Structure formats: structure tokens, C-alpha cells
Amino acid sequence: MYLDRLVEAKREEIQGLKRDYGDGDRERALRLPPVKSLVSALTSDPSRPGLIAEVKPASPSKGDIRPDVNPAETAREYEAGGASAVSVLTERTLFKGKLANLKQVQERVGIPVLRKDFILEPVQLVESRLAGADVVLLIAALLNEKKLHSLVEEAHWLGLEVLLEVHEESELPRALAAKPDVLGINNRNLHTFVTDLAVTERLRPRVPAGIPVIGESGVLSRKDYKRLTRAKVDGILVGEYLMRQSSPRKAAESLTTGVRA
Numbered sequence: 001m002y003l004d005r006l007v008e009a010k011r012e013e014i015q016g017l018k019r020d021y022g023d024g025d026r027e028r029a030l031r032l033p034p035v036k037s038l039v040s041a042l043t044s045d046p047s048r049p050g051l052i053a054e055v056k057p058a059s060p061s062k063g064d065i066r067p068d069v070n071p072a073e074t075a076r077e078y079e080a081g082g083a084s085a086v087s088v089l090t091e092r093t094l095f096k097g098k099l100a101n102l103k104q105v106q107e108r109v110g111i112p113v114l115r116k117d118f119i120l121e122p123v124q125l126v127e128s129r130l131a132g133a134d135v136v137l138l139i140a141a142l143l144n145e146k147k148l149h150s151l152v153e154e155a156h157w158l159g160l161e162v163l164l165e166v167h168e169e170s171e172l173p174r175a176l177a178a179k180p181d182v183l184g185i186n187n188r189n190l191h192t193f194v195t196d197l198a199v200t201e202r203l204r205p206r207v208p209a210g211i212p213v214i215g216e217s218g219v220l221s222r223k224d225y226k227r228l229t230r231a232k233v234d235g236i237l238v239g240e241y242l243m244r245q246s247s248p249r250k251a252a253e254s255l256t257t258g259v260r261a
């Protein structure tokens, strides 16, 4: 199954990272200036959700989407179109991303940058912080309780914010107990790839007040964006739809403008 292969490949990558990164790198990461806060970006205008616009060259479910994308240029356009944050896929094999994309984006935008990858070990957090990430994605389905807590704690030590993603209701108590900064509800089934916006609608009311919530995946139109807005999320993460539009700026604008709950 693709997820097992992906995790296996990640584990090999992590062995390399453990050889390349040492205590000195962690010390360097600890001295970096504060990140740009996703929490602040999402909560500054409570009247509407913030758009987290994604740079997504390819995906396991769709194959190539825009493999030749210019990440920095696209991210600048997203920002000009009103996005509150940019998500950058850095996973190489199935998403055709790379860490260099994140660095390039971070240098060109003023909004928070999320690293979307499969993070399993603390060394990837050091790598993320040094590469310029403001926020990292953790996926509840891939991490046991102990690992989840230790990764959230280490991310916070390093000054990073954490977006913790759940796919089903059973993951919620464990995810909330780990005290992430933002909770993501992913509408895409990790195993079948089917997206269903009803997942956000079902899980959103089960999240207590006080933590910003993002609805992720499967938004393919303004109608879908409005539907998630009505579900009272604080942010909406959109990848494929934006990547397929000729003008990322206009596409971001058309999603965010005039969308009210």
C-alpha cells in the first residue's frame, strides 16, 4: 500500500538526516527569530475563514497536477489574492515536492508557510525550522500517542507551530490531548483517496472552542469553499483546484472574496 511505501522511504531519508544534522544544527534552529504565526493569521478576521493555498505539483491520487510549477511565483500570487498562509508540499516521491521549494517560498512571501510532509522524527523538525517553515504538519494516523506528544513538544521548543491533522472522529481525543496549535480535519480518506466535505461538517462540532480548525482537501469550487465556510472552520486548505487555474491570484481571490458564513 502506498502509505507503507511512503513511510518506509521516509524512514530511509530520516537515517540520512540523522547523519547530516547534529546538536549544532538544533542549537542554530533554537536561535532563529520567531516564526510567523498561523494561529494569528487565521484568527485575525473571525468573520471568514482564512485560505491556506497549497503548492502541490503532483499527488498520489491524481498524479501530475503541475510538475513544472514555480513555487515562489505561485505563492506570491496566492498572497496577492488574499491567502492567509501558504502550504508547500515537500515530499518528493508522490507529490514531486522538495525542501528547496519551501525555502524559495519563505523568502518571497510575508504570510506563514506550512511544511506539508510526512514528519515522523524530531530531526525533521530541525530540518523544517532551518528551511524556513513557520508551521509543520503532523498526521495523527501515522503517530502513536507518545510520538505525537514528543513531536508537538519538540516543535514548540524549536519555535514552530503545529497543524495536527485528523481523518476520522476516533483520532480526535488523542489529537486534542497532544495540544497542537491548529487542528486540521482532512476530508480525504488516506486509504481510498475519496474526498467528502461531510467529514469536516461532522467533526467540526466535536472540537472544543479555543483551537483554530482547518477544513482540508476536496474543495474544487467556490460552492465547496462556501460549504466549508458554513461549517464554521477558521481556515480552508486548497491545493489541486488552485494549482489547475491559469491565474493563482485570481483563483485565490475568487475563493476568498465575498465568502461569508
Ligand SMILES: O=C(O)c1ccccc1NCC(=O)[C@H](O)[C@H](O)COP(=O)(O)O
Binding pocket: 054, 056, 059, 060, 061, 062, 186, 188, 190, 193, 195, 216, 217, 218, 219, 237, 238, 239, 240, 241
Ligand atoms: O492529495 C492526495 O492525493 C493525498 C493522498 C494521500 C495523502 C495525502 C494527500 N494529500 C495531502 C493533502 O492533505 C492535500 O494536499 C491538501 O489537503 C489539499 O487537498 P486538495 O485541495 O484536495 O488538493
